[in-house]
Structure formats: structure tokens, C-alpha cells
Amino acid sequence: MSNRLNSFTHIEPTAVIRAKKKYGTPLYLYDEKLIIEKCRALLSMPHAYGLVVRYAMKANSNRALLRCITEQGIEIDASSLNEVRRAGMAGIGMEKIILTTQEVPEGEDRKELELMMLRGLKYNVCSLRQLYLIGDFARHNNIDLSIRVHPGIGSGESASRNTGDKYSCFGIHMSDIKKALDYAKEKGIRFNQVHVHIGSGADPEMWRQNIDLELGIVEKYFPDAETVSFGGGLKEARMPGETTADLADLGGYANKQIEGFYEKTGRKLKMEVEPGTYIVANSGYAVTKVIDKKRTGENGFNFIVLDGGMEINARPLMYGSQHPFYVISKDGRLLFSEFSEGAARDFSAVVVGKCCETGDSQCLDSQGNIVPRIIGEPDIGDIVVIGGVGAYCASMTPFNYNSHTQAPEVLYTKDGELKLIRAAQTLEQLIANEI
Numbered sequence: 001m002s003n004r005l006n007s008f009t010h011i012e013p014t015a016v017i018r019a020k021k022k023y024g025t026p027l028y029l030y031d032e033k034l035i036i037e038k039c040r041a042l043l044s045m046p047h048a049y050g051l052v053v054r055y056a057m058k059a060n061s062n063r064a065l066l067r068c069i070t071e072q073g074i075e076i077d078a079s080s081l082n083e084v085r086r087a088g089m090a091g092i093g094m095e096k097i098i099l100t101t102q103e104v105p106e107g108e109d110r111k112e113l114e115l116m117m118l119r120g121l122k123y124n125v126c127s128l129r130q131l132y133l134i135g136d137f138a139r140h141n142n143i144d145l146s147i148r149v150h151p152g153i154g155s156g157e158s159a160s161r162n163t164g165d166k167y168s169c170f171g172i173h174m175s176d177i178k179k180a181l182d183y184a185k186e187k188g189i190r191f192n193q194v195h196v197h198i199g200s201g202a203d204p205e206m207w208r209q210n211i212d213l214e215l216g217i218v219e220k221y222f223p224d225a226e227t228v229s230f231g232g233g234l235k236e237a238r239m240p241g242e243t244t245a246d247l248a249d250l251g252g253y254a255n256k257q258i259e260g261f262y263e264k265t266g267r268k269l270k271m272e273v274e275p276g277t278y279i280v281a282n283s284g285y286a287v288t289k290v291i292d293k294k295r296t297g298e299n300g301f302n303f304i305v306l307d308g309g310m311e312i313n314a315r316p317l318m319y320g321s322q323h324p325f326y327v328i329s330k331d332g333r334l335l336f337s338e339f340s341e342g343a344a345r346d347f348s349a350v351v352v353g354k355c356c357e358t359g360d361s362q363c364l365d366s367q368g369n370i371v372p373r374i375i376g377e378p379d380i381g382d383i384v385v386i387g388g389v390g391a392y393c394a395s396m397t398p399f400n401y402n403s404h405t406q407a408p409e410v411l412y413t414k415d416g417e418l419k420l421i422r423a424a425q426t427l428e429q430l431i432a433n434e435i
């Protein structure tokens with residue numbers, strides 16, 4: 001078997017063992033070189049009249065990753081005031097950030113939002129209420145706004161990640177666009193950007209359909225728009241057999257349609273995309289140790305108990321997502337890789353964590369059923385690495401459930417060094433705010 005975990009990573013099993021020895025398990029390990037390669041691929045997307053790529057920092061907000069990504073020339077999509085603050089604390093200028101949020105900042109938050117906007121933060125209004133509350137301020141300060149439109153169609157890897165159909169409420173619905181336009185006209189506000197994000201892990205065909213739909217919306221309703229954002233949602237294959245979004249194809253299509261738009265209207269639109277998953281998902285590995293093995297009787301299943309589960313990666317529980325497994329012996333031999341066709345697949349098991357929750361399983365389908373997976377059988381003390389956990393894991397898991405403490409994050413740098421980028425949470429930190 002190859003000396004890397006798979007063909008796209010730069011991480012070798014020996015680096016995993018080094019990380020385990022230095023920081024213990026469970027831990028998150030990120031492949032810096034892969035993140036950089038992903039950023040470069042996005043920045044080379046075909047485009048007609050300019051391209052801005054933003055990183056949806058909700059996917060993983062660690063400062064080291066924000067810096068690595070923005071150093072490549074990528075800007076930021078923030079989904080809360082706190083994310084804007086975190087990006088600011090990481091040294092990222094407000095003019096490089098767009099805020100697309102469900103929040104309606106009030107009081108001190110509102111004052112801070114205004115200061116941020118004066119320093120260049122772009123505000124993407126997502127509801128009529130947000131628009132009405134910011135309208136006077138925007139006009140008095142000559143600040144153009146971006147508007148998130150709810151297109152009425154969406155697509156995602158699961159229903160809960162579809163952000164464009166009638167079951168989700170992100171953006172100003174098409175049926176309310178006239179109200180937004182009337183208000184903007186009355187106040188003298190310009191929408192210089194139109195934004196749509198149809199969902200996470202979207203079907204490429206729907207992504208293409210949205211390009212056409214959105215350009216139609218820009219043409220019909222937004223004469224001042226200079227930029228069109230197609231959102232994130234670019235699919236990244238985590239498992240063998242899944243297909244990653246084809247950037248050349250999607251960018252090529254967007255390019256063609258934006259050129260067509262110019263021929264029709266004389267307007268040269270700049271394009272924005274704001275992926276999170278595509279940039280970081282496959283860079284992340286959860287390094288865990290086998291702490292127990294059990295079986296639920298003759299007609300039951302084998303269980304592999306890891307020292308990290310839903311509090312490291314809740315995506316199987318939330319979405320029924322499948323993540324690849326790797327088994328590494330204590331001395332650093334790669335015993336099983338989901339991506340290796342030659343790997344021994346001699347064992348069927350349910351891989352679980354240490355939480356008191358049947359759903360603390362890495363082997364769930366989209367209905368929440370336990371479905372055993374075929375892997376190489378690990379021994380107690382062996383390492384099981386869970387791949388594809390760079391996005392929506394460290395930033396999204398219920399990490400303190402059962403009073404477990406948050407796992408450390410470690411960067412495998414482009415020079416092959418291990419760098420701690422967030423220390424493990426201590427029990428004292430977990431209870432620090434209790435009174």
C-alpha cells in the first residue's frame with residue numbers, strides 16, 4: 001500500500017503517529033499543502049470580467065487556516081458578527097469580508113456593525129428587516145449593499161443543507177423583491193451585488209441552473225449590480241465513488257453566461273464564489289485510537305469503539321454523511337485505506353465513539369440507521385483516522401457532550417512539520433463560566 005493515506009493528501013501514516021505521540025488522541029490534523037492547492041484551483045477558475053473567491057469561514061474558523069487561505073488571495077464570507085470579529089482578530093481587513101447572516105444586530109452589536117461597514121465590511125442583506133434597519137445608515141454614508149436573494153430553488157447533500165427552496169428562509173424571497181426595490185428606490189440605496197447560495201454539496205446541474213436564474217434576476221431587477229455571487233456549495237468528494245465539482249466546467253459555464261449577459265445588456269459582471277467545503281473538507285483528518293471492541297451477539301454487529309466520535313465529527317449523525325476510514329498500526333503501518341483497492345476488507349463493523357448515545361456512530365445512513373462498514377480489522381490501541389473532517393467538524397460538533405473536552409487542532413505544514421493551532425480544551429476551561 002502507498003505510504004500516504006490516499007492519493008490526494010500529503011500526510012503519511014508516520015506523520016499521524018508523530019502527531020498522536022506529541023498531542024495524544026483524539027486530534028484534528030490538517031494538510032496545509034492540500035488547502036493551498038484547493039485555493040489555487042479555485043483562483044484559476046475561468047471567469048469573464050473578474051473573480052473574487054471567498055472562503056466560507058463557518059466551515060472552519062481556526063485563525064491559522066484563515067491566514068493560510070487569505071494569504072493565497074482568497075477573501076472571507078462570514079456568517080455572524082463573531083465570525084467577522086474572528087477574521088479581524090486574524091488580521092484580515094474588513095474590506096476583504098462580506099457578512100451574510102441571519103442575525104439582526106442590535107445595541108452595541110449594531111454600533112459595531114456600522115463601524116465595520118465604515119471600514120469596508122460588505123453587508124449582504126438577507127431579510128427585509130435587515131434592509132430596513134440598515135437603509136438610512138447605508139444611504140447617509142454612501143455605502144452600497146449586497147442583497148441575498150432567495151431564489152425558490154435549491155440543492156444540497158441532504159434536505160437540511162438545501163438553502164434555496166421553500167423549506168429554508170435564507171435571503172429575501174423573490175416574492176418580496178419588489179418591496180426591497182421600492183424601499184431602496186425611496187431611500188436612494190444601491191445594490192451593487194446580488195448573491196444566491198442554493199445549498200451545500202449542491203448538484204452541479206442545479207448550480208448551473210442557478211447561474212441562469214440569478215443572471216435573469218440581475219437583469220430584470222438590479223441595474224446597479226456589478227458583481228454576481230453564486231455562493232458556495234461546490235461539492236467535494238469525501239468518499240471513493242463520490243464526484244467533486246468540476247471547477248473548469250462550472251466556471252466555464254458561468255463565464256459563458258456572464259459573457260452572454262454582457263452581449264445582451266452591455267454590463268460586465270464580476271463573479272464571486274464562496275466555498276467552504278471545497279477548500280478544507282478533505283484537508284482534515286480526525287486521529288483517534290481504538291479503545292474497545294465489542295459484539296452484539298450472533299445476529300448482531302461488531303463494534304469498534306474509538307476515543308473520538310460525534311464530538312469530533314457529528315456529520316454522520318446530522319446528515320448521514322459517509323467519511324473514509326484509515327487504519328494505522330501502533331508502529332505506523334497503513335493497514336487499511338478506504339481509497340486502496342488492494343486493502344484487506346475482511347471485517348464488517350460499526351465504528352462508534354465514546355459518548356452515551358447510540359447515534360454516536362460514524363456508520364449511519366441518511367435515515368439515522370446504523371449500517372456497518374467493511375474495513376480492515378484494527379486492534380485495540382491501533383489508530384483509526386476519519387477523513388474528510390476539515391469542514392463543519394471542529395467548527396460545528398457538540399464537542400462538550402458527556403463533558404468531553406474539545407480536541408486539539410494540528411496543522412501538518414507544507415514543510416512537513418506539526419504545528420499546534422489550537423490546544424486541547426481543559427476540563428477547567430469547560431466549566432470556567434459556571435457559577
Ligand SMILES: Cc1ncc(COP(=O)(O)O)c(C=O)c1O
Pocket residue numbers: 056059077100163197199200201231232233234274275276277278391
Ligand atoms: C451563504 C453561504 N455561503 C457559502 C457556504 C459554504 O457552503 P459549502 O461549504 O458547501 O461550500 C454556506 C454554507 O452553508 C453558506 O450558507
